[in-house]
Amino acid sequence: MSRDRVLRRVREALGDAPRPTVEIPRDYDHRLTDEEAADRADVVALFSERVADHRATVRHVGVDELATTIAAALWARGTERIVVPADLPFGWLSQVDGVRALADSGDPAGTAALDLAALDAADGVVTGCAMAIARTGTIVLDGGRAQGRRALTLVPDYHLCVVHADQIVGTLPEAVARLDPYRPLTWISGPAATADVELERVPGVHGPRTLEVLVVED
DSSP states (O other), X not given: OOHHHHHHXXXXXXXXXXXXXXXXXXXXXXXXXXXXXXXXXXXXXXXHHHHHHTTOEEEEEEGGGHHHHHHHHHHHTTOOEEEEETTSOXXXXXXXXXXEEEEEOSOTTSTTOXXXXXXXXXSEEEEOOSEEETTTTEEEEOSOTTTOOGGGGTSSSEEEEEEEGGGEESSHHHHHHHSOTTSOOEEEOSSOEEEOTTOOEEETSSSOSEEEEEEXXX
């Protein structure tokens, strides 16, 4: 059944009667409670705790340690080839030696865009993020600087994501208020996983099986 036909039937069923006004409750928590986080350090700590609950690896590093930590993480996995957004800060990979980094332009139609085979053959991807949410341990990518297009973080089996402490907000409403809804948003809460018919957790069905998060204390 075509889309137009479905919509026509819906309109016919609804008729011309005036639509009732539906009140949407907005009394949910917009900010963390004092019990959850008394200060910024608690917000960052809560995010780290929740990310770890999602079976991701999370570490805190200083700005001057970031490049060395990224290199160590890639070497520890025996990584030989990674993909990165073309606008990834150069300094992030400045200590990486012996790992080939393939830059993606972000434009699937562009000459510098990696095809699906290249993404699938990579050992992992390194990106930044747009925002992170402490209460849910969620990372949000919006295709902005150092994040790349969505396929970069969905195809490779390993995702190393850099989150600056000042990118962490307390709650989902805080994040939504700051994000641009017209951008392609990707919400990540731990490694990719789903559940089979017996509700057994199956990792990596539609994305990376390993998520490693580096929280940079600016």
